[in-house]
Amino acid sequence: MINIQDMRDTARGLLTKKEVRAVIGYRRSTNGMLAEPVVITDPAQADELIWDPTCFHNLSLYLVEDRKFLTHVRKTADAPIAIVAKGCDARSIVVLMQEHYFERKDVYIIGMSCEGSGVLDERKLAAKGIRATDAAFDGDDFVFATAQGEQRIAAREVMADRCLECREPFPKEHNAVLGENKTGRELNAPFTALHRFEELDAGARWKFWEHQFERCIRCFACRSVCPMCYCEECVVDSISFPVTGQTSAEEKANRVRWIERSATRPENMTYHMTRVLHLAGRCIDCNECERVCPVNIPLRLLNNKMEREAREEFGYEPGASIGGPSLTASFLDTDPGKFIR
Amino acid sequence: MSHSQAEVTQAEASGEFEPRIVAFLCKWCSSAGSDLAGVSRMQYPSNATPITVPCSGSVSPMYILSAFKKGADGVLVSGCHIGDCHYIEGNFLARRKIHLVKELLGFVGIEPDRFRMSWVSAAEGAKYSNVIKDFVEDLKPLGPQNKMKADRS
Incomplete structure (x- = not known):
């Protein structure tokens, strides 16, 4: 106490x-x-x-x-x-x-x-x-x-x-x-919610996520509240693209935009999947993203999926040591490779 | 419009579904492998649009998701065999990253067959043509990819 x-x-x-x-x-x-x-x-x-x-x-x-x-x-x-x-x-x-x-x-x-x-x-x-x-x-x-x-x-x-x-x-x-x-x-047991969700087949999982991604309003609360989302420029905004008097309309139109800001399902999917991949091996499951979500998208499932993959396939535990290697900047000879043809 | 694209469009006009594949090929092995398949005059489907990247380790998950978003029916990432990477460890890093992407795509309910990774060396023209053949065979029954494709109409 x-x-x-x-x-x-x-x-x-x-x-x-x-x-x-x-x-x-x-x-x-x-x-x-x-x-x-x-x-x-x-x-x-x-x-x-x-x-x-x-x-x-x-x-x-x-x-x-x-x-x-x-x-x-x-x-x-x-x-x-x-x-x-x-x-x-x-x-x-x-x-x-x-x-x-x-x-x-x-x-x-x-x-x-x-x-x-x-x-x-x-x-x-x-x-x-x-x-x-x-x-x-x-x-x-x-x-x-x-x-x-x-x-x-x-x-x-x-x-x-x-x-x-x-x-x-x-x-x-x-x-x-x-x-x-x-x-x-x-x-x-760890990942209880994830296990329960994974019992669904692929079709049911898609139905679920289709609905969830449809609802995202792209307020970026999940990004703002996350201590790991500290990039000066997020891949979603391209804010540092210099626009001067000389910048032509063509240049502006042709710059790389990986994700559009419109809140449509494909854009939302790309945003959320990118977000979770950027957090793989870094997310420590504080679940603030899910708590602040105004439309209650279960982001924890996505985060947990990556966390469990890292733990079970690569033996990686996020936040275990200050001097240790990071998940995606290190590798082991024993990493799974059976899926590769 | 390149020759291969023209063929795909032609096939689409005839009503049969022809999947569009975006293939990220590493500059040192797989890209040379696809070249070998070409100069050896091997016959394989023209559905894949090759994009040469410096290394399979340089393929950001962003590329893959973006390809799906822009309407790819399948995405292939191909690099040097383990131990043969020009940059020593690029493909080891790719193996980890791509594993995560693959798991995530499957998790949200996208057909696992839509995304594939292979190791093709510069001497394996025949393997490259087989990889593409198999991929096209597996993609045809799945039909067009509409789950992630952005509606640009």
Whole structure:
């Protein structure tokens, strides 16, 4: 059981001693139960920090934002930045460091172990018809404050799928860590949802995806929320194409556009498949993309498919080590090749 | 319009389905292999449009998806045999990447026969012609690829 005060004290200590320039954490949002990300720079703000089942955001996104900002203003950081990270978030920070997006010394990781629990899936709670104003961890249960009084629900029932299948609820990479290491507590077997989906035949799978890709509105929320989608120029936009007074209409028309921006099924398919291939071996299953999707496209299935392929065929685990090779820039002599004629 | 394209269009006019194949051939082996098939006057279907790339490892998944989006009925990626890569390890990297693409295409429900990879060396003109023959045979019963094809009408 994590004592929230310990986390606040850690953050306050770091800021007071000026060991870090800021702490990225969670605070209570103005909208009732949910947590929201916050960056604090003043030790006095440390008491705003919270830790509860609604802390589902992957905060490593803000490390990427911070690095982008520093590059933009052409400054170098004088001190590391601290971040509150769950097991999955810590893995995504490892992937970012593996790709040399920033160095280990640039970040101070305050690890939070999810222990036997995980974070809440709002949709599961809504399906139960519970409207809560506050949520808290309590052993294997979540305790919600509702208008009818306190309501206690087994965490398993309303926990996000990825947390049920989580293999590493303890942040291995950390500077300070709170909570016990309960690695190996797997509540559901990994890839349960994926296995269930793959039992369908190809025709049924196509029917399913045809419908899903039809619905995408190309808001790019999945791209914006993903800490791994940090490219300056996305293959989808071609924003850096220089358009000057001399650029002819023909040049503009003939430039390579791999994916059009129109939200039609073939374009959406190409976008989503490209997205998931670019995330292969990098996605650590924080599932933020699926959570923010306004039309609820089950992106986790696609991500999981790649993750499982990497794990079973290439023995690759994303976010395992900072110095390790990346999935698509390395190979083994034993890689499968039977499909090649 | 090249000779092969003209033939395909002609066949389409006669009502029989002729699949269009986009073949990404590596410059050092498969492209030379297809050349050998040509200069040896081997007979094989003219459905494949070859695109020479520097190495099979340089084939981005983007190329493959884009080919399907632009209406290819089948996509072939062909490179040097394992161990023969001009750039030492390009085809090892390709093998990994292409495996992921193949799995993903199958996962969303696109017929697995629409995408193929082969190793064809510069001396294997006969193998190249067989690869294309087999591919066309397998594609014909599948009919046109409409799942990913963008509607440009």
